[in-house]
Amino acid sequence: MGYEVKLEIFEGPLDLLLHLIKKNEINIYDIPITLITEQYLSHIEMMKSLNLDVAGEYLVLAATLIHIKSKMLLPSPEENLEGEEYEADPRSELVMQLLEYEVFKEAATQLGQRPLLERDVFKRGSSAEEKNVDEGKDEIDVDLNVFDLVEAFYRIISTLDKTELMEIDMEKMSLTEKINEIMDRLAEKKKMTFAELLGGQLNKRMILYTFLAILELMRLRMIRVYQAGSFGVIRVALVMEK
Amino acid sequence: MEDSKAIIEAIIFTSEGPVQVDKIKEVLPDVEKDEISRLLKELMEEYEKRGGGFLLLEVAGGFQFRTRADFSYWINKFLKGRPAILSRAAMETLAVIAYKQPVLKSEIDRFRGVDSGSSLKGLLERKLVRIMGRKDVPGRPIMYGTTKKFLEVFNLKDLSELPTLKELKDLHEEA
């Protein structure tokens, strides 16, 4: 790729920084921080003067560069006889980040060079799929995805435009789950003791939920709880629907 | 195989319906129609001779690959084993139940603005949804909730793994 660079091709501050390092043919492990900071800042100025939206991340990295620069101006630990702990090169963290980013950038390039379905290779009936996008909106992939589910709910909620509906009560969800679990266990065993139902719970919260679930199920008349005598075993059973 | 023949084959392969010679000619303007027809005939003969799982046939004024009729038994057997598709309506109904359980049918209908009866029935049949009990109000309406199978299908450990709407909203707003 020739580097007749247009500003908008940068994917972010790290991308810009890598570009500057390449352009100046700098050793990434020994970045002349003053030079790079200057070039980086002037680049941001240019972006601003072109009325390009300079995302916050660019400014964060600018601050980081300036910070590193100021740290490098301080006497180095070797010279500082009183400094007892060895302080790492202030650039090292940024270098690590750049190297990591560079690898992912390469990974992205490699991915893009693979023979992509519907771009380079086609499966049978590809033309049919095109149509499905318009007409077959009613059908959703077989590969069920939680994202589809949330999206579906989000769609509904957005049309209702009621903010209070946005709140999902996780406590209520956990309670519902316990109710489900108890019903499953009872469906299998028909009758269980109270202790059995509470047993095997890992923490107090779960015990509490189990207890609340039992109360709720009693209230709903889904289960029956009975005890043989004052100190007898408490048993729980499903109420059979007529 | 020569390129134009292979390209013709690839075109017919990707097309959903039968492909007409004229359509091929549009893609390969430098190849004469007669030549296209000749290549098509060659391909048809090759597939016939090969005796594989499908043939190239002339149907409805065009050319199309079709599986050999002798194999219909096996192909039907295969197609029947396919997992079924959830309609958008079913997905919406399921979403309301997942997030609002235990929930009444009347509530689902109100959320969606349409009757959810048939979606609900489908979800119950597929065991993604179940009856959780009856609400303690006059008429004792049925309350619905999700099942263990629901968690399995959506790869969730428990319901608290479901993304909250706030999390989804964050993605939407950054977009």
Add this chain to the structure above:
Amino acid sequence: MEDSKAIIEAIIFTSEGPVQVDKIKEVLPDVEKDEISRLLKELMEEYEKRGGGFLLLEVAGGFQFRTRADFSYWINKFLKGRPAILSRAAMETLAVIAYKQPVLKSEIDRFRGVDSGSSLKGLLERKLVRIMGRKDVPGRPIMYGTTKKFLEVFNLKDLSELPTLKELKDLHEEA
């Protein structure tokens, strides 16, 4: 061609997605798995040797016919479709997810140095990425990973077919 081989071919031909050996075994219970694999290998070689418009390939843990990449120009012309383009931001986000899965959004943002919200949402919508669950740390953030469709779209048998990060690094340093 022997019947079981032709039937396998016909099954793969009719299927929407890649067909797994197990699925073929369900249709042909009398044929051993090893035998199915052997026949599939034979078919792959035959198509390769024939040099026609399409090939039999192993993708996303299954087998599927796909057109030869050399003909993409003509097929795009025929389908009149604009090839789907993933932005560079989306590709980078996808690359981080592919290599670091299960991965948090905050980690993706850190690796890329920018907010990946909108890329992530696009990838979720295109079903190249999925929610894998929540991480067991305070706040229980959502973890992301790639899907089977990712493998299908990128022509991968499985994730191990991707070059390792070390290989990529070496490649980069040589360049």
